[in-house]
Amino acid sequence: MVTDTAPRRVVRAPAVVASVGSTALAIVAVLGIWQLVYLSGWKPSFVLPGPGEVAENLWQQLHEALLWAAIWTTMGRAVIGFGLALLIGTVVGAVISRNIVLRRAFGPVITGLQTMPAIAWFPFAIIFFGLHTSAILFVIVIGAAPAVAIGVIAGADHIPPLQLRAAKNLGLRGFGLYRHVILPGSLPMFVGGLRQGWAFAWRSLMAGELVVLISDTASIGVLLENAQNLSDMPSAIAIMIVILLIGIVIDAVFNAADQHIRRRWGLLEEQK
């Protein structure tokens, strides 16, 4: 996968309205088709409930402590796992980007790791760590850290040589060069890496919670598993919507950071 760095246009007020409008239109369309399929009677309602029933289920669950406890557990794991991936990925990326030998040796390994589906790591993680949260965290780190490291490496590579020459002529060396030029200079690529790392982390986490079932702990994965065991389709879809929404919200945060940086740097085409 390639980090998405294509310049985007500045979104101005009318454009925001238009964008919200088209998103609403898309949601309405999806709900409409869903409702039509439901009304067609193709599947019995306990197999495919209508949007209304799912919305009601979701509304109900939002008023129960169980869902919030599950979200709390899952987001806690996400924060710890992604935080570890961020730390490890940044350090590994920074070290590798500065050292040609390490880079030749480990560059392909990191790229290779990134292409490996996270779920394939679970048998290993479960045998190694047992049915425990650390197995899930391990897979999150394995899934997300390479993306972060690749972001750091790509960022350092993309600093124009002329800027480095200018920095050296200013007398910046070693840590100063890193702090004032290389680090800020690689920020757009780094944020791109974080964003992709988050996507991997979130997927690994959901897979992990379905595979590594930890007793007596409510998590989003456990709720989904329970719904499946009870053939409770409205709950299953409601939980899926929760997963989707959390993913979208976090991605929006990264997107906002990305846009902010691009605007500051003048990397966005201003709309006339």
Added chain:
Amino acid sequence: MERQPSDDARAAAISLTRVSKRHGSGRAAVDALREITLTVQAGEFVCLVGTSGCGKSTLLSLIAGMDRPTTGQVNTHGRRVALMFQQPALFPWLTAAANVELALRARGVPRAARRERVGQMLQTVGLADFADKRPHQLSGGMQQRVALARALAQDADVLLMDEPFGALDALTRDRLHEELERIVAEQNLTVVFVTHNVREAVRLADRVILLSPRPGRIVEEFAVAVPRPREINTASVAELAGRITARLHREGTRSDGH
């Protein structure tokens, strides 16, 4: 280090002794410069002129200490050397003021003193009102002014300029010539200015040095006796520029011959 006092103006600021530079090694080696011997006096404005690929930029890198000569010696007599490029090479994530300030930070100037100095520098290049703009919000000429302010903030005695106005339109360039001339006089700077624009060289320099195509050698030196303030479109500038250009053409055809 304090700036050199003006009575020191006859001292050598840059001494190059039989400097040669070879890029690469073995059969792929390219001679960029051959046996350059040159002394630039403190406070002198020297323009290096030559066709593309005569090693002008290499020479600046050697003087700036960013590269080492293959043979020969480069001596800048302990002076601070600032370098300016054809591109402004500003940092896009910093405002104009912060770009200039970074030069001060790199020198370890305390925070309190930095603000005032940045203000002075931007004032000097006529950008006091644009301190909070980022490079992409400024025109090419303004960006190059910020780069000049940044170079001045290095508190350098020697300013090396590598075709700094090559990418600007003629009008902007004329204005920057005036400002550069003023700033150089005010701050008693020594300048080595690379350009392939002969008129620009005559407009600015005390001495124009003509380099041959690769490997770069000094072909001839021209003292510019035209009194300042000069203008680029006057007869006296054009006359000398014409002579230098003619010499440049002879050198070019001779080199094409082998």
